[in-house]
Amino acid sequence: MNIVLIGSGNVATQLGLALVKRGHRISQVFSRTHTNAEVLANKLSSKAISCKSELNLQAELYIVSVKDDALVEFIADLPELKGIVCHTAGSVDVQVLNRFDQYGVFYPFQTFTKEKQVDFKQVPILLEADNDKVYKCLLKLAESLSDKVSKASSQQRGQLHVAAVFACNFVNHMYRLSEDLLDDSGLSFELLNPLIKETADKVMSLSPRLTQTGPASRNDQLIIQKHMRLLKGNEPFESIYKNLTESILALSKSK
Amino acid sequence: MNIVLIGSGNVATQLGLALVKRGHRISQVFSRTHTNAEVLANKLSSKAISCKSELNLQAELYIVSVKDDALVEFIADLPELKGIVCHTAGSVDVQVLNRFDQYGVFYPFQTFTKEKQVDFKQVPILLEADNDKVYKCLLKLAESLSDKVSKASSQQRGQLHVAAVFACNFVNHMYRLSEDLLDDSGLSFELLNPLIKETADKVMSLSPRLTQTGPASRNDQLIIQKHMRLLKGNEPFESIYKNLTESILALSKSK
Numbered sequence: 001m002n003i004v005l006i007g008s009g010n011v012a013t014q015l016g017l018a019l020v021k022r023g024h025r026i027s028q029v030f031s032r033t034h035t036n037a038e039v040l041a042n043k044l045s046s047k048a049i050s051c052k053s054e055l056n057l058q059a060e061l062y063i064v065s066v067k068d069d070a071l072v073e074f075i076a077d078l079p080e081l082k083g084i085v086c087h088t089a090g091s092v093d094v095q096v097l098n099r100f101d102q103y104g105v106f107y108p109f110q111t112f113t114k115e116k117q118v119d120f121k122q123v124p125i126l127l128e129a130d131n132d133k134v135y136k137c138l139l140k141l142a143e144s145l146s147d148k149v150s151k152a153s154s155q156q157r158g159q160l161h162v163a164a165v166f167a168c169n170f171v172n173h174m175y176r177l178s179e180d181l182l183d184d185s186g187l188s189f190e191l192l193n194p195l196i197k198e199t200a201d202k203v204m205s206l207s208p209r210l211t212q213t214g215p216a217s218r219n220d221q222l223i224i225q226k227h228m229r230l231l232k233g234n235e236p237f238e239s240i241y242k243n244l245t246e247s248i249l250a251l252s253k254s255k
Numbered sequence: 256m257n258i259v260l261i262g263s264g265n266v267a268t269q270l271g272l273a274l275v276k277r278g279h280r281i282s283q284v285f286s287r288t289h290t291n292a293e294v295l296a297n298k299l300s301s302k303a304i305s306c307k308s309e310l311n312l313q314a315e316l317y318i319v320s321v322k323d324d325a326l327v328e329f330i331a332d333l334p335e336l337k338g339i340v341c342h343t344a345g346s347v348d349v350q351v352l353n354r355f356d357q358y359g360v361f362y363p364f365q366t367f368t369k370e371k372q373v374d375f376k377q378v379p380i381l382l383e384a385d386n387d388k389v390y391k392c393l394l395k396l397a398e399s400l401s402d403k404v405s406k407a408s409s410q411q412r413g414q415l416h417v418a419a420v421f422a423c424n425f426v427n428h429m430y431r432l433s434e435d436l437l438d439d440s441g442l443s444f445e446l447l448n449p450l451i452k453e454t455a456d457k458v459m460s461l462s463p464r465l466t467q468t469g470p471a472s473r474n475d476q477l478i479i480q481k482h483m484r485l486l487k488g489n490e491p492f493e494s495i496y497k498n499l500t501e502s503i504l505a506l507s508k509s510k
Contacts, residue, residue: 010468068470069477091470091478110450111468116457122449148449152442159440162482162496163433167447168454169469170429170499176463176506178418185414187407192422193459194377194403195365199423200455202371204448208431213265213366214424215323215346222324223346227417236502241417243498244425247491251431 001141002083004028004056005046007065008036010112011088015065016044018120022144028056052079059083061141063106072096084134090161093154094128104129104138107157108146111168120145126152126160177237216248256396257338259283259311260301262320263291265367266343270320271299273375277399283311307334314338316396318361327351339389345416348409349383359384359393362412363401366423375400381407381415432492471503 001024005016008031016026026046031037034050041048049055055062055078062081065088066074075096078085084102090109097103105128110118125142127149129135135151142149152160175196179189202211215223224245231238256279260271263286271281281301286292289305296303304310310317310333317336320343321329330342330351339357345364352358360383365373380397382404384390390406397404407415430451434444457466470478479500486493 067473067475069475091481109446111453111457113457113466113468116461118453124446124449156440156442158481158485159436160442160446161478162485163436163442163447164450165469165482165496166429166436166492167433168450169467169471169503170495171426171451171454172458172463172467172469173499173503174421174425174429175458176467177502178422179463181414181418181421185411187411187415187418189458189462191364191379191415192418194379195419195423196426196455196458198366198373199426200451202366202368203427203430203444203451206371207444208427208434211368212424212427212431213368214420214427216424218322220322220324223416226346226413227420230413230417236505237421240425240498240502241420243495244428247432247495248424248428250491 001025001061002027002056002059003061003063004030004059004083005040005044005063005065006030007063007088008033008040009065009067010114011108012063012065013040013043013114014110014112014118014120015063015088015108016040016046017117018145020044021120024141024144027059028054030055052077055079055081057081061086061137063088065089068092075099084137086129086138090157090164093158094130095154098130102130102134104134105154105157106138106142107152109160109164111164121147124148124150126150126157128152128154128157177240181237212248212252214248216245217252219249219252256280256316257282257311257314258316258318259285259314259338260295260299260318260320261285262318263288263295264320264322265369266363267318267320268295268298268369269365269367269373269375270318270343270363271295271301272372273400275299276375279396279399282314283309285310307332310334310336312336316341316392318343320344323347330354339392341384341393345412345419348413349385350409353385357385357389359389360409360412361393361397362407364415364419366419376402379403379405381405381412383407383409383412432495436492467503467507469503471500472507474504474507 029041029046037048060083062085068089085100086104086106107126109124125146284296284301292303315338317340323344340355341359341361349360362381364379380401
């Protein structure tokens, strides 16, 4: 398959690497910043371009992997493309691509950074397409990368994306706040590693409803008040501690 | 060593199992609820007791592992004990034990549930003692269980405990909220497993300051507003989304 990869960010980088690893050919890598296009094109043995007019109009598949908030405007400005055009954004409706003859969504549901390579076999890929032919084509490609391919409507993808903000972005923010707290007390963040691993491991086999521990879940007011005194005036720690503690308390009471 | 284990909760259970596995002898298991004492004593080939008057006064070590908020009152009501008395609570000062001749803290820094056995070799154990002799004794015991033993003052332990609330209890609460969101949209929580694993794995090798992703970290207002509309009126999701998004935005700006 002749694939054009549009974008050079975290998702484009990891998806490109996975595609090449599985033997697919990426004929062009587009980025508005030519240096970024070159860095990724070099990794993928591909050709870097930075003008839309240079886009190969005869490719079979265009994967548009640019920032979610820039996507609509970016797509409006693309030339006519005959192949399948798909985007990789969790939160954007498939219909933003309806000016093309063939379109769909190819959403690898994972958090990506450029530097850390990902085992794509374990990455769920969620697909949506405007017709069966396009769907089958995206399905074939997705199954060459991952063991976990499924269909999801734009609405389901939107809800999954919000859930992922909680389970990934907000979780990382919790890690970050605890690192700040440990820095202040001269302790190493590494001390938390086994706890972080165990907390994550548990919910892979048990529902998080059953694995909640800590002062709020047992309504231990003595400790909660002690922690609130320790964090007094220290924002954002104090307000987040208060907010999340109240939320856990409310859920524990409603059990 | 002749050890008496006081308590039958998550920490007492996992610590007891680890001690027995390493060949230590637990002569008594105390719990105010006799059935609980019996369940754990059976697992540890030990004797169940539920009256403080039955406590063996000649043991070398008493490990008091009761709820943090019940600890002070519980200790006040213990008989005179000649051996070392230590507690396992992250957030309680070592001085609550100063009525005993020999005392200390033996704090296994991990989240425990009764049902899921833990590899104690990887559990950091933080120690504190009123004198060197007691410290050496606790150190020997701790090193027989874990490769990660270190000293921490009561103050450091207190700060570590707050950090752990963020990195474990609040993280689990985020998992739980995303499970609720997925339930509402007919998707399986399992879809999140690779994302949860990757998010946790990353911060074992990179600082969470470097691994923050998502709409807030790139100030993607289009997506943030879309998510806020999706969550409108749905508490606690809406207020937590708003609070944590603002916190991530503030940190990104101060970079």
